[in-house]
Amino acid sequence: xxxxxxxxxxxxxxxxxxxxxxxxxxxxxxxxxxxxxxxxxxxxxxxxxxxxxxxxxxxxxxxxxxxxxxxxxxxxxxxxxxxxxxxxxxxxxxxxxxxxxxxxxxxxxxxxxxxxxxxxxxxxxxxxxxxxxxxxxxxxxxxxxxxxxxxxxxxxxxxxxxxxxxxxxxxxxxxxxxxxxxxxxxxxxxxxxxxxxxxxxxxxxxxxxxxxxxxxxxxxxxxxxxxxxxxxxxxxxxxxxxxxxxxxxxxxxxxxxxxx
Numbered sequence: 109x110x111x112x113x114x115x116x117x118x119x120x121x122x123x124x125x126x127x128x129x130x131x132x133x134x135x136x137x138x139x140x141x142x143x144x145x146x147x148x149x150x151x152x153x154x155x156x157x158x159x160x161x162x163x164x165x166x167x168x169x170x171x172x173x174x175x176x177x178x179x180x181x182x183x184x185x186x187x188x189x190x191x192x193x194x195x196x197x198x199x200x201x202x203x204x205x206x207x208x209x210x211x212x213x214x215x216x217x218x219x220x221x222x223x224x225x226x227x228x229x230x231x232x233x234x235x236x237x238x239x240x241x242x243x244x245x246x247x248x249x250x251x252x253x254x255x256x257x258x259x260x261x262x263x264x265x266x267x268x269x270x271x272x273x274x275x276x277x278x279x280x281x282x283x284x285x286x287x288x289x290x291x292x293x294x295x296x297x298x299x300x301x302x303x304x305x306x307x308x309x310x311x312x313x314x315x316x317x318x319x320x321x322x323x324x325x326x327x328x329x330x331x332x333x334x335x336x337x338x339x340x341x342x343x344x345x346x347x348x349x350x351x352x353x354x355x356x357x358x359x360x361x362x363x364x365x366x367x368x
Contacts, residue, residue, distance in 0.1 A: 115256070115285035118146040123281075140280040144175045144201055144254060147285075159194075162186045171195045177280075181239040191243065195293075197250045200236060202228040204255040204286040211278065213263045221259060228255050230289055230299055231320050234327045245335045250293040257284040297335050300328060301352070310347035 109117070122143045145155060149166045157167035162185075166173035172190045176183055176198055183198070190196045205228075207221040233253055243249060261278040291297050302317035309317075315325035329350065332338045342349040 111288070112285050114150070115143075115147045115282070117150075118143045119282060121146060138177070138279055140177055140201060140258065140282055141175050143282050144177075144199055144256075148173050148175065148199055160189055162189055164190065167194075171197070173197045173199060175199045175201075176236070177201055178236070179239070180236040184240055184243070187240060187243055187249070191246050191248045195248045195250070197252055199252045199254055200233055201254045201256055201258075201282070202232050203258050203260075203280075204228045205257045207257075207259045207283075209259060209261050210264050211261055218261075229319075230291075231318050231324065231328065233291075234300070234320075234324055234331060237331050238327050241331060241334045244292065244297070244331070247293060250295065251291050253289040253291065255286040255288070256282045257286060258282045297332065297337050300332060301337065308341060308349050308351045310344055310349055312347060 122139060126139065145165055146152070149155065149168070154166055154168055157164050159167060159172070164172045165175050172194045174183060174186070174190075174196065177200070180198070180200075187196060187198075203224075203226075206224040206226065208224060209221050210219040211217070230253060233251070237244060237251070259281045261281070263278050267273060289299065291299055302314070304317045305313060311322065311325045311329050314320075314328055315322045318325065318328065320328070329338070333340075333350075336353050338350045339353045340348055341351040
């Protein structure tokens with residue numbers, strides 16, 4: 109069964125459970141989390157296994173998988189415990205393409221799906237990586253960036269005139285698998301360096317070549333320094349200058365990618 113077929117099976121299984129009112133997990137998880145967990149491990153007997161004082165999303169017997177859709181900071185204590193004894197993979201879903209649906213909380217009426225122009229990129233994980241920066245270079249830690257198409261359901265309950273600003277996200281429902289990208293551990297973090305960067309560069313150069321906001325570029329610089337992918341090598345005006353600190357990437361594992 110291909111990755112796409114496994115993901116489609118997980119989607120249909122979880123949505124069928126929710127349609128029948130059975131709920132989607134023993135810990136009250138959201139649809140996206142439940143679908144990704146079933147995709148990563150179809151054997152539900154390995155789900156939500158207690159290890160010491162923590163519960164692992166998936167425990168295979170010799171490794172741990174944690175599905176985290178946001179707020180990696182909440183994983184710090186659990187990760188430190190698990191990494192001491194097991195290889196751990198954090199699976200982070202990133203919207204490859206996203207469709208928005210607005211729901212009136214009073215009437216339940218939903219708008220037509222509207223596609224967002226933004227496409228998911230590997231750089232979308234930088235804020236979350238920063239939250240677990242002290243653990244990033246642990247050899248037992250791998251991070252899987254799971255790019256999926258999804259439909260985002262938002263409530264029209266915000267404070268602006270159109271009720272969209274300050275609104276609450278109700279859920280995210282995956283619709284298709286696009287690809288997986290592995291970083292950390294034996295894969296390294298070189299994929300977070302744009303290929304077009306010169307041998308020496310500033311954070312402004314990073315922002316330009318990665319097509320990210322300057323604040324995100326600063327976060328990237330901090331993360332990449334913490335895992336010794338780059339190092340400071342001087343100044344250029346008011347900007348620090350950085351250089352690559354040496355290759356850590358396995359040539360046979362540049363990117364694990366499957367496309368539709």
